[in-house]
Amino acid sequence: MLLYDDAIAPTPRRVRMFLAEKGVEIPRRMVTIGKGEHLSPDYRARVPSGRIPALELDDGTIICESVAICRYIEELHPEPNLMGRDAKERAIIEMWQRRMEFELLLPLAGVFRHTHPKMAALECQVPAYAEAQKPQAEKRLEQLDRDLAVTNHVAGDRFTIADITAFTTLSFFPRLCGIVIDGKLPNIQRWLADIGTRSSASA
Known part of the structure; x- marks a missing residue:
């Protein structure tokens, strides 16, 4: 997996904080929103929406939206539970x-x-x-x-x-x-x- 991340924006930080609570590390590639890198042809070829963060799975699937990414991580690593036990x-x-x-x-x-x-x-x-x-x-x-x-x-x-x-x-x-x-x-x-x-x- 590869996480496309931005160091400043709060929404990518949500995913980083969620991963840290889980004790899960995912390789990251920085895409700086302030420099417009999320709008570059190279990034849009991988992530058509241009959204940050984005999680690229090993099969090439792209998951955007921070809560969707967190939901995926929660399914893989259910503890400590952060999204509900029942x-x-x-x-x-x-x-x-x-x-x-x-x-x-x-x-x-x-x-x-x-x-x-x-x-x-x-x-x-x-x-x-x-x-x-x-x-x-x-x-x-x-x-x-x-x-x-x-x-x-x-x-x-x-x-x-x-x-x-x-x-x-x-x-x-x-x-x-x-x-x-x-x-x-x-x-x-x-x-x-x-x-x-x-x-x-x-x-």
């Missing part, structure tokens, strides 16, 4: 994973992609879209802080892929979007500090 737990973790992706990551990514100067070469920036997304992200952060007041982790009492998605999102986007996680969000602060002590956080 039908109920899998559904609950998937629910929270999708909430973190759709309600937190996407609004924050929208602000970043449509306002940050370094994204101008890669996006048709629409500042009005970012302006609409920023309050949505802030509102969702307030809700997440309330949620984390009653649980140790995003999807309940144990660490899962939902924590990985939220952690990699909040470690990257807020500071680039003019959003501060401070004492008004004490439970998120506590949770970020806790997740930050895991060895996988440095992946």
Whole structure:
């Protein structure tokens, strides 16, 4: 297998953190999004969507989308379990994973992609879209802080892929979007500090 990776973007970091939690190592080839390498003819010949990360299997199959890659790894290496041990737990973790992706990551990514100067070469920036997304992200952060007041982790009492998605999102986007996680969000602060002590956080 070969993992096409980017050192900075948060979505590839999700896969690296997931692999680190599993103790699984996969050879990597760096493809720098900031340099537009994901749009090169050579990369698009291998990965037509141009997505990063992408996992190339030994038979040539390409799996894109970070959660799909994590699902594949979970099937190969079920422990430590990060996506649910039974039908109920899998559904609950998937629910929270999708909430973190759709309600937190996407609004924050929208602000970043449509306002940050370094994204101008890669996006048709629409500042009005970012302006609409920023309050949505802030509102969702307030809700997440309330949620984390009653649980140790995003999807309940144990660490899962939902924590990985939220952690990699909040470690990257807020500071680039003019959003501060401070004492008004004490439970998120506590949770970020806790997740930050895991060895996988440095992946």
